[in-house]
Amino acid sequence: MTKRNINISSAQPQPEIIPTYGMDNSLWLPTSAKEVEALGYGQLDVILFSGDAYVDHPSFGAAVIGRTLQANGYKVAIVPQPNWRDDLRDFRKLGKPKLFFGISAGAMDSMVNHYTAARRLRSDDAYTPGGKHGMRPDYPTIVYAEILRKLYPDVPIVAGGIEASMRRLSHYDYWQNRLRPSILADAPIDMISYGMGEKSILEIAHRLKNGENIASITDIRQTAIIMPLAHLPAETDRNNIVLNPYTECLKDKRKQSANFKHIEQQANKFDGGATLWQQLSDQACVKVNPMYTPLTTEEIDKSYDLPYTRMPHPRYRGKRIPAYDMIRHSLCMHRGCFGGCSFCTISAHQGKFIASRSKASILKEARAITMMPDFKGYISDLGGPSANMYGMGGHDKGKCAVCMRPSCLHPSPCPNLNTSHKQLLEIYHEVDKLPGLKKSFVGSGVRYDLAMHKTGIQTTDNVNAEYCSELIRNHVSGRLKVAPEHTSDFVLNIMRKPSFKQFYQFKSLFDRINQKNGLRQQLIPYFISSHPGCSEADMAQLAADTRNLGMHLEQVQDFTPTPMTVSTEIYYSGYHPYTGEAVYCAVTPEHKQAQRQYFFWYDKANRPGIIKSLHRINRTDLVRELFPDCQDFRVQERHKNKKQFNENKINDPKIKAIKQKPRRKL
Missing domain, CATH: 3.80.30.20 (tm_1862 like domain)
Structure with a gap:
């Protein structure tokens, strides 16, 4: 099948409209079987599953992808924040799409959404009605894909969004404190559409519609796929960069660090750079096709000019979505x-x-x-x-x-x-x-x-x-x-x-x-x-x-180390990807808190710890600068240490035993 060059500017022209803000569900992409039926759709072409609530606004990825597909004649529905804990009715309610399932964890990596830098569970979620926590699992890309693959084993699954995009190659996972392989190895998905996905998602949809098998589609830009190891190039050349294998990165952190320099450089090239390859196992490798060239003004206008209502779906009436309020x-x-x-x-x-x-x-x-x-x-x-x-x-x-x-x-x-x-x-x-x-x-x-x-x-x-x-x-x-x-x-x-x-x-x-x-x-x-x-x-x-x-x-x-940044690679490996030099990193909770306390020097509760820290790091010159009213800490510390020494001396069992011995008479 001849590859088609998809340009989002070819989308059907949209009239300039002023959105109506009533409760007419037909103004939004459908989210239920009843809404699909009301639109007279029959079988859907694409069903999108999102870890976020559905807000029909160009700042929300699922809405952008859904509207882009719709503008090109595809029947699309969105299932926002499906319940993965019950009988999985949310995954069954719209049936089987003609072309593929699309999955996104949401506008944020789910682990950043769920946990603080101290790995503590957050109490809220800005992308959920009412800010309610717990409406998506950890790693929704993996969880949603496993459910869909079990229910519909023959339907292609395409993952997108920040979580899948930034995990397309081996990456350090801060929350599990380990190097993980491409998410393609962990989730039963057929393809990742990484980055801003309007062009790649249309190419995928058109080629599936024209009868191509998802396994044979290996050349679409801004996608990542798993391929048999036999396809791995023997060596790096002008058009292909062979990264250090995942198994070797596990053994040597420097190799993971060296990989990242290539990943970042190629992502920053105007023409999208070279194709990246990484061996996963004895049988498979990951192929990451280059990015598209930047969108033209006409193309980006087409995306933003789609008929968004700019409002949350009516299913959330009366509920506040904090991210939308912003x-x-x-x-x-x-x-x-x-x-x-x-x-x-x-x-x-x-x-x-x-x-x-x-x-x-x-x-x-x-x-x-x-x-x-x-x-x-x-x-x-x-x-x-x-x-x-x-x-x-x-x-x-x-x-x-x-x-x-x-x-x-x-x-x-x-x-x-x-x-x-x-x-x-x-x-x-x-x-x-x-x-x-x-x-x-x-x-x-x-x-x-x-x-x-x-x-x-x-x-x-x-x-x-x-x-x-x-x-x-x-x-x-x-x-x-x-x-x-x-x-x-x-x-x-x-x-x-x-x-x-x-x-x-x-x-x-x-x-x-x-x-x-x-x-x-x-x-x-x-x-x-x-x-x-x-x-x-x-x-x-x-x-x-x-x-x-x-x-x-x-x-x-x-x-907070997040996948696919220079800082994260330094944090994980201890070396700078570009220079190879060792870089100090505060990695323990104690070292992190020792640094964080300085943000709040004005809180009296932090004063003793900060003063102690300043003496330990030989920056006593800053004690007076931060706390002009403070007495000389060294005198306080000397008295404290002397008192502690005397207490230890009194309580020492050997000294007690000596004191309790009867004195010899002369």
Whole structure:
């Protein structure tokens, strides 16, 4: 069968509509047999199972895939958060699809969704009605697939979403503290559609519809499959990279670390890079086909212009879905991120190159938001993965086509990168002209190093200065989120983040513009503890630096290793994938807590532990800096140790025995 080149821009044109917010279930994709029957569908082509509640909004993956298939003539239904504990009626109720089952654990990796960085069970779930915990299992991709394979052994199963995408090759699982093979080995699925899946899911559907067998479909971009070991190339060449086998990675952590460098570099190539291969066993190997080239503006517009209701399905009437509340009056203007932060999976999932929507598409969605019945005049976010990368890319596209840099901003902004914020400013101005809109805000994180970078091109530098001023004056809803992540240059270098000096510069600008305009807005920085390379001394300095800025930190987190990031590979192996050098990592709960306590130096309950830590790491100079009112701890400790010594001396059995011996008379 000849392979078809699928372009999502070929989807049937959708009329510009203003969604109706009644309880007409036909406006949503069906979720029950009754809804399927009401639409007159008969047998469905594709049935999607999702670990999230069904919200018909372009920020929710199942809705995007469902609407994309629907727009191309396929009959699609969604089963949100199926019950896997009972008689499995949720898995049976819609019967057997003609083409395939689609599975996604949801918008987050299920283990991040379920557990904290300390591996404690969370009490809520933002993607579930009422925030209720326990509506999905651990590893839903595996659990759902096992159930469907048992019930319908002959129906193809395709997995997508963050969980499957980031686990497509051998990966470290923090929650089980072990190296696991590709999820293809653990779950009885036929294929992974990794990353943003509109194009690959259409290719899969078209080829199955045309009579191809799922086992014979091995060449679709942005998919991963298991193949017989005989297909494994003998060696790496221009088009194929043979990674270290899973069994060897189990024996030698350095080999797993070396694999990741290839995985990241190929994912960051404009043309999708080479095909990746990894041997699983004596019989099988994993083949990961290259990513698609970035979506064109026309293609990404088609995805966002589909007739989403932008509302949760009526089955949830009266119930609040926290994740939806956060994005209900927001819109995303682009995909991709060229920041390349070591701890982030955005570029691995969406790509490094920016795919930007047209001004017309953004304005169309903004108008739809203003027509929502609960709209109060404020758009909460004109954003994206990084809020201010809209419309950006290389001046010379030819250089971008051969580039394998994981970050366009680290260690310094690429000279070929067009950092002009002109297009973004135009969007802000056009959106703010819409009737019924009082104000639009930027709720996504802003890369201040990008906005403040001096290019030497006067027009660009002037526009970017205007952007910073416009952002701070008109698009901050009281609090602006930025992510310096740390204050130590050594740690920041491992994170692929700019020096903390740039935060000082941005804060100075922020304060100056606020003062000039009579504003009292807050700058909210994000910080991470226990990141690879970070020591207690680094955290002590972070505490001192932020205290001197007058900050009591709120947005903080302990580093959580998640599959397919540089930071996770360092955490697991102890070595940097690019340099091969050993890197210190805080891995025990005690070491992690010793670092985390410095975020909350202002809590008196943490003071004794912090002072003790500062003496242990020879940073007594910071005791007075953090606690000016504190007495000399060394004197306190000396008295305490002397008292303890005397108590031990008194209670020592040998000393007691000597004291109890009768004295000899002279």
